[in-house]
Amino acid sequence: MSPEYLTVTALTKYIKRKFDHDPYLERVYLTGEISNFRMRPNAHQYFSLKDNQAKISALMFKGAFQQLKFTPEEGMKVLIIGRISLYEASGNYQIYVEHMEPDGVGALYQALEEMKKKLQLEGLFDAPKQLISTFPKRIAVITSPTGAVVRDIMTTIKRRYPIVQLVIFPTLVQGERAAQDIVKSIQMVEEKGDFDTMIIARGGGSIEDLWPFNEESVARAIFEATTPTISSVGHETDTTIADLVADVRAPTPTAAAELSVPLLRDEILKIEQMRMRLMKSYAGKIDVLKQRLMRSLGSYIFRQPERLYEGYAQNLDLATERLIRSLEYRITQQNHDLTMLSTKLKAFDPSQLVKQRKEEVQFLEQQLTVQMERYMADKTKDIHNLMQSLDYLSPLKIMDRGYSYVTKNGEVIKESQQVQLDDVLKIHLGTGQIEAKVIEKVEETT
Numbered sequence: 001m002s003p004e005y006l007t008v009t010a011l012t013k014y015i016k017r018k019f020d021h022d023p024y025l026e027r028v029y030l031t032g033e034i035s036n037f038r039m040r041p042n043a044h045q046y047f048s049l050k051d052n053q054a055k056i057s058a059l060m061f062k063g064a065f066q067q068l069k070f071t072p073e074e075g076m077k078v079l080i081i082g083r084i085s086l087y088e089a090s091g092n093y094q095i096y097v098e099h100m101e102p103d104g105v106g107a108l109y110q111a112l113e114e115m116k117k118k119l120q121l122e123g124l125f126d127a128p129k130q131l132i133s134t135f136p137k138r139i140a141v142i143t144s145p146t147g148a149v150v151r152d153i154m155t156t157i158k159r160r161y162p163i164v165q166l167v168i169f170p171t172l173v174q175g176e177r178a179a180q181d182i183v184k185s186i187q188m189v190e191e192k193g194d195f196d197t198m199i200i201a202r203g204g205g206s207i208e209d210l211w212p213f214n215e216e217s218v219a220r221a222i223f224e225a226t227t228p229t230i231s232s233v234g235h236e237t238d239t240t241i242a243d244l245v246a247d248v249r250a251p252t253p254t255a256a257a258e259l260s261v262p263l264l265r266d267e268i269l270k271i272e273q274m275r276m277r278l279m280k281s282y283a284g285k286i287d288v289l290k291q292r293l294m295r296s297l298g299s300y301i302f303r304q305p306e307r308l309y310e311g312y313a314q315n316l317d318l319a320t321e322r323l324i325r326s327l328e329y330r331i332t333q334q335n336h337d338l339t340m341l342s343t344k345l346k347a348f349d350p351s352q353l354v355k356q357r358k359e360e361v362q363f364l365e366q367q368l369t370v371q372m373e374r375y376m377a378d379k380t381k382d383i384h385n386l387m388q389s390l391d392y393l394s395p396l397k398i399m400d401r402g403y404s405y406v407t408k409n410g411e412v413i414k415e416s417q418q419v420q421l422d423d424v425l426k427i428h429l430g431t432g433q434i435e436a437k438v439i440e441k442v443e444e445t446t
Contacts, residue, residue, distance in 0.1 A: 009088070016086040019093065025084040028095065030056075031103055034076045047072070049080060049095065057094035058082075064098055069111030071118070077103045109207065112214050115241060119219055129247040130228040132259065135267075136196035138165045139260055140189045140227070142182065143201045143253075145170035153201060153257040161261035167195070173202035178212035186221040197260045198227045200242060201253040204235040213240040222246055232256035399430040416441055 006014075019025055032049035039045070045060045058080070072078065081099040086092070102110040119125060139157070143149050145168060157166055169188060172181040182200070189198050200222070202213070212218060213233045222229055222245045231246030232253045243249040250256035296302070391397060399405075406413040407426045413419060419438050427434040 008091075012086065012088045012091055016088055019084055019086050022084075028082055028084055030080045030082070030095065032056075032078070032080070034072055034074060034078060037072055037074050039071075045072075049078075057092055058097050059094055060097040060100065068100060070102060070114040072100065079103045112207070112241070115214060115216060115219075116244070119216070119241065119245070124219060124223050125244045127223070130226075132228045132230065132248055133196040134262060136164055136261060138167060138195045140167050140169060140192075140195040140198045141201065142169045142171050142185045142189070142198065144173050147203065149201050149203050149253045152252075152254045153199065156254050156257035157261055160258065160263050162264065164261055173212065174205070174209050175212070179215035179218050182212060182218050183221045186218075186225055189227055190225055193226075195227050198225065198229045199232065199253075199256050199260055200229060200246065201232040201250075201256055202234070203253070204238060210234050210238060210240055213242040215241075218242055219245045230256045230259055399428070402430075404429045416443060 030049060032051050035048040035050045035055065037045075037047040042062065044062050045065050047058050047060075048055050049058050050056070078100050079102075080095065080097050082095045082097040084093060084095055087094055141150065141153055143153070150168060154166060154168075157164060169185040171185040172178040186198070186200075189195055200213075202210070204210075210233055213231075219241045222231070222242055228248075229246040230248045230250055231240070231243045232250035232255065233240045233242055235252070239249075248259055250259050405428050407428065408419060408423060411418070413425065419425065419441070421438050421441065423438045425436050425438065427436055
């Protein structure tokens with residue numbers, strides 16, 4: 001009995017089924033070094049995972065790759081979770097990566113540095129900062145509604161600047177949903193659009209606790225906000241990405257409250273000092289103006305005001321006399337020019353010129369008529385002569401003198417070779433035709 005041969009496709013499908021149904025290969029935890037990695041923007045990522053003695057192909061789909069909190073690089077040691085399967089087209093087995101994180105330095109610190117590098121290149125940290133309002137009317141505070149942070153901010157602002165309106169936006173500041181909630185609160189502040197300052201704050205904690213303030217979505221929401229933002233996350237030694245993107249970073253929530261408002265009693269003292277300086281300045285200015293007024297009242301302008309206009313009155317009289325003389329001279333000149341033009345107009349009476357031109361036109365019309373009649377007579381004579389000459393050359397005139405021509409089937413016979421014996425020919429005379437039959441041909445000999 002001959003063996004049954006399998007196709008390559010059938011064998012590959014069988015091996016793939018073995019891979020897919022093996023429970024130990026459905027979820028595999030691997031550690032290794034990234035190799036052959038080339039970033040493919042907005043696409044699936046293909047690379048290899050290797051150690052000192054072996055290598056395996058790896059595929060990470062776009063959706064899973066976009067969830068990474070760091071950017072993989074060539075040679076980076078990573079921890080991978082995925083499943084093993086076979087790619088039928090090439091027959092190679094590979095790992096389909098579902099999750100990946102750096103190995104060694106810690107995933108969160110690595111992700112933080114990667115995010116800082118990315119946002120730094122985009123210019124979010126170096127962009128021009130907005131100025132915090134000196135005398136705000138409304139301040140939005142995004143923080144947890146319970147705890148020491150919100151109490152410190154409220155107490156500090158009430159003590160320093162009690163006339164400001166403080167609006168608390170209760171927000172999650174820790175946990176998986178915290179970043180989304182922070183972004184939502186920022187958007188709510190922006191939608192209202194009537195806040196002078198926005199404070200984003202929370203107390204200290206580990207990097208895991210502060211991580212929502214390192215999320216890219218939070219950083220971009222703060223960067224795009226039009227309300228000047230003060231960020232105070234953690235203790236003085238903690239620095240989050242939110243602190244770097246915000247317009248002002250405060251080391252503590254209390255410091256954020258102090259930066260957001262002035263000290264009212266200091267401002268009142270400054271106003272009083274400015275009021276005193278203003279009154280003193282105006283008093284000095286009034287004294288100077290009084291002295292100037294007294295000097296002005298002692299001037300001859302007020303004692304003999306008519307002297308102020310003596311020169312102007314004399315200049316006006318002189319200008320009036322010059323104007324009158326100028327007008328009289330101009331009128332005289334215009335009258336003289338008018339007289340000269342009237343004399344010239346009479347010398348060149350247009351009615352005589354029109355009459356003369358009409359006579360010239362009549363004479364030219366008569367000359368044109370005579371010339372046209374002469375021209376037509378000459379042309380008539382020429383046509384008569386040409387018609388007479390054409391009549392002399394007419395073939396009909398020649399045939400009237402006894403000439404004729406012979407045709408065969410409508411074709412004029414010019415040579416004897418064109419006819420045969422017994423051919424019927426037509427002889428065309430001056431008047432009428434004759435049909436003849438060829439009874440003999442005489443060839444012309446040379």
